[in-house]
């Protein structure tokens with residue numbers, strides 16, 4: 018049975034799991050068009066949540082709404098236990114600093130070098146001496162597996178995979194707790210995408226990140242995501258493990274997870290990675 022929203026969080030070793038993001042009854046629309054209708058979603062600390070749905074269903078809209086880049090018509094969003102609507106400006110900034118974002122489009126500023134791109138959030142939120150910012154940028158560059166000489170390169174001099182890594186380094190610039198990644202492996206070849214997935218999983222483990230990853234990539238879902246949420250019919254239709262997806266009775270979910278592409282990935286007796294709770 019899928020872990021549907023609005024149920025109590027899963028108990029793990031007697032501990033209630035820490036919800037780092039909760040969206041309740043969130044409605045977002047543009048003019049007469051309603052994109053998200055009373056959507057509910059929970060993300061637990063330390064997990065990699067894969068967020069999927071057909072193209073144009075509102076995955077990016079939800080991410081932008083959660084980040085307050087789009088207005089919502091109704092609903093409540095709590096991040097790291099705090100409701101943005103109840104915070105003053107300094108408190109909002111402090112909360113923003115705990116979030117890292119890799120957008121679907123415009124991953125990097127083309128007029129800035131990799132190092133300068135990584136330093137954008139530092140300049141926005143912190144007042145650090147240049148030498149320290151340089152040191153931090155180099156640290157992030159190493160962290161995402163780029164060579165040191167990438168620091169002074171411009172995005173046009175980088176491969177697609179290197180751009181994604183540099184954008185990830187920028188998302189990690191302020192040591193966030195919760196990272197939002199919008200289709201980070203789109204446009205990468207399968208090997209580049211698999212390496213990026215591995216990087217995400219390693220960073221989650223070493224930095225204790227929580228990751229919200231919008232993805233179309235079935236390989237990512239099977240290999241690194243602890244849980245999956247499917248957006249459909251303007252809300253989160255189902256949340257849970259791969260097994261929950263395979264068992265969920267909806268034509269899109271069935272076609273997506275059991276279709277031609279999926280068949281080569283889903284193991285016969287579904288020995289896929291389970292949710293972080295081990296359930």
Ligand SMILES: Nc1ncnc2c1ncn2[C@@H]1O[C@H](COP(=O)(O)OP(=O)(O)O)[C@@H](O)[C@H]1O
Pocket residue numbers: 047052070071072073074075076077078079
């Ligand atoms: N700023 C906007 N103004 C009007 N419509 C928008 C805007 N942003 C997104 N939409 C519409 O919202 C729907 C969901 O878009 P999006 O979240 O980008 O889909 P996806 O799931 O592919 O990320 C689409 O129909 C899109 O055209």
Ligand SMILES: [Mg+2]
Pocket residue numbers: 076077078121199
């Ligand atoms: Mg999108």
